[in-house]
Amino acid sequence: MTDGIVFNIQRYSIDDGPGIRTTVFLKGCPLRCPWCSNPESQSVAPQLFHRHTSCVKCGACAAGCPAGALRLTEDAIVIDREKCEAHGACEECKICVDACVNGALEIKGGKMTVQQVWKVIRRDAVYYETSGGGVTCSGGEILSQPDFTSAIFKKCREEGIHTCADTSGFGTRAALDKILDYTDLVYFDLKHPDPRLHLEHIGVDSGVILDNLRRVSERGVATTLRLPLIPEYNNSPEAIEALAHIAKQYAPDAAVSILPYHRYGENKYQALGMRYPLAELRENTASELDAAKVIFEKHGFKCEVSK
Ligand code: SF4
Numbered sequence: 149m150t151d152g153i154v155f156n157i158q159r160y161s162i163d164d165g166p167g168i169r170t171t172v173f174l175k176g177c178p179l180r181c182p183w184c185s186n187p188e189s190q191s192v193a194p195q196l197f198h199r200h201t202s203c204v205k206c207g208a209c210a211a212g213c214p215a216g217a218l219r220l221t222e223d224a225i226v227i228d229r230e231k232c233e234a235h236g237a238c239e240e241c242k243i244c245v246d247a248c249v250n251g252a253l254e255i256k257g258g259k260m261t262v263q264q265v266w267k268v269i270r271r272d273a274v275y276y277e278t279s280g281g282g283v284t285c286s287g288g289e290i291l292s293q294p295d296f297t298s299a300i301f302k303k304c305r306e307e308g309i310h311t312c313a314d315t316s317g318f319g320t321r322a323a324l325d326k327i328l329d330y331t332d333l334v335y336f337d338l339k340h341p342d343p344r345l346h347l348e349h350i351g352v353d354s355g356v357i358l359d360n361l362r363r364v365s366e367r368g369v370a371t372t373l374r375l376p377l378i379p380e381y382n383n384s385p386e387a388i389e390a391l392a393h394i395a396k397q398y399a400p401d402a403a404v405s406i407l408p409y410h411r412y413g414e415n416k417y418q419a420l421g422m423r424y425p426l427a428e429l430r431e432n433t434a435s436e437l438d439a440a441k442v443i444f445e446k447h448g449f450k451c452e453v454s455k
């Protein structure tokens with residue numbers, strides 16, 4: 149049985165492909181986009197997640213922690229994540245999570261089998277059918293778990309359920325092909341046209357991504373290119389124009405979806421003890437979003453601005 153690392157399964161999702169969907173979020177990603185709204189997806193390891201707004205500072209979690217990783221101060225619970233990890237948390241321990249009656253602590257991520265995921269997926273089969281929906285695998289990065297993703301999609305295909313692969317495009321050709329064998333629709337990210345800036349800000353080679361985008365086109369799988377429009381990073385007319393040229397070259401038949409920058413993930417960074425990298429960044433203006441859409445439409449793409 150193929151195992152995967154999953155940090156969330158979202159039922160009744162309407163933003164991850166057509167119709168009503170179940171989205172399986174895989175944990176672990178080789179990219180480090182500073183605007184990432186799912187920071188719990190980055191590390192493949194399970195992580196302790198502390199919701200400050202639910203915490204009443206009772207100290208019950210600290211009292212039970214065998215590693216001395218939790219300390220109650222006047223203001224908050226302080227987590228020493230190194231001590232927790234050294235103890236072999238979070239997958240095994242969970243003592244603090246069980247001690248918290250307020251639900252302020254959670255372990256994000258853990259192993260699941262395909263069969264376990266399938267049990268969740270099949271509950272909503274009637275909604276997929278009536279809404280034209282299906283199943284999306286997202287991340288994290290699905291190309292880092294190709295056997296697991298492919299096995300989920302294969303099962304969906306056998307049952308006539310539509311599949312959508314949401315990917316950054318960074319991974320091996322073999323991983324991509326394995327997933328595409330059972331994929332009906334690809335959501336493929338485009339981030340920056342300049343390879344040097346792509347590497348500097350995101351940490352990976354955009355050449356690998358573009359080779360994979362070409363492969364998706366060659367295989368004739370329906371594709372939506374997704375462009376996160378980030379102020380001060382890729383929202384200049386020149387950058388958008390260059391991205392439209394890349395789209396024409398590598399995926400001329402794709403649809404395009406522009407994703408406005410938002411700060412929805414900011415609280416999660418605090419809950420994971422991580423610094424939010426874009427604390428000073430403003431959101432997009434409506435005219436920036438419209439201008440980006442006009443540029444892609446001018447190049448012949450069907451383009452929408454997402455919410
Ligand atoms: S998971 Fe275990 S070791 Fe880690 S903080 Fe909680 S109780 Fe302590």
Ligand code: SF4
Nearest residue numbers: 203204206207209248
């Ligand atoms: S047990 Fe829960 S509510 Fe109490 S201090 Fe710990 S996290 Fe906060």
